[in-house]
Amino acid sequence: MKHTYTDAMADIETLDTRPSAVVISIGVVLFNRREPKVKMKELNLKFGKKEFRDEQIMMGRTVDKETVAWWKGQEPDAKRIFKQANVTSMEDALNKLTAFLTQGDTNYLIWGNGSDFDNTIITSLYESFGMQAPWKFWNNRCFRTFKGEHGHITRPPEFQGVKHDAVDDARQQARYLQAIYAELQKYNILSYKERQQ
Structure with a gap:
């Protein structure tokens, strides 16, 4: 078994729940679902x-009033994202994600928290x-x-970081997935296909 990265956990923060949502951050964690000792590698876009929200709206992406209202009720640490940027454009952000x-x-398995959410929106x-x-x-x-x-x-493991910070959420989900896999391995109840991946 390779002790390398086999999986990527993605988490996003958005202003809508539809596939066309304006995205305000993307967090991705590379990990090995079978080997928790392999140190995770993170990308926090x-x-x-x-200006980045406007750039997306100009490309036809959408904002939902209920999602905006939900954000207004979140903790200040989470809402800091609306004043933060570590990319120069949306194309820059997507190029960095591709490189990562x-x-x-x-060929990583790309995990998202919802079959119709993270991966679909990205x-x-x-x-x-x-x-x-x-x-x-x-x-x-x-x-x-x-x-x-x-x-x-x-x-689930104890949460580390800020809830609704994309990379902190992705890391939490990856750690929980590893914990579940460890139990499945312990009792040898992984499916044949899962054991081969």
């Missing part, structure tokens, strides 16, 4: 400032800017489904 997910020779964001998501559709994985099926066998 922030583009919550108004194409390093090495691994793919749509790429399309809005005339780019292609850097993974094959068959590598999409749904952490919400996996957690719903197996999450009862272990408790």
